[in-house]
Amino acid sequence: MSKSRIKVIEAQSGEVLFECDFSEHERAFDYAHKMEDMGIEVKIHAPSLTETLATSLGADEEELFNLRSEQDDEIASHIQRDEYGCVVCMPEDPNLPKQ
DSSP: OOSOEEEEEETTTOOEEEEEEGGGHHHHHHHHHHHHHTTOOEEEEOOOHHHHHHHHTTOOHHHHHHHHHHHHHHHHHTSOOSTTGGGGGSOOOTTSOOO
């Protein structure tokens, strides 16, 4: 059985309402759709490739939480804040013309 699990989580409380193996992802999405039809706001957590690798290497929940936080911070640091976007944080390449 795979350690990669998809979770359907109630948005307000964070309670896991449904969980299944990644190979059964359609069941998770069907369940989430039914919950939304009943007016229950949910979110789906499907592990990323990085998270799946970390889990397979023995990462515990605290380490996974830290990994997710680091990924979120990295993504947030690249959100376009001006007309140049991520170009301003890329290392300079001597083969490219100066900006």
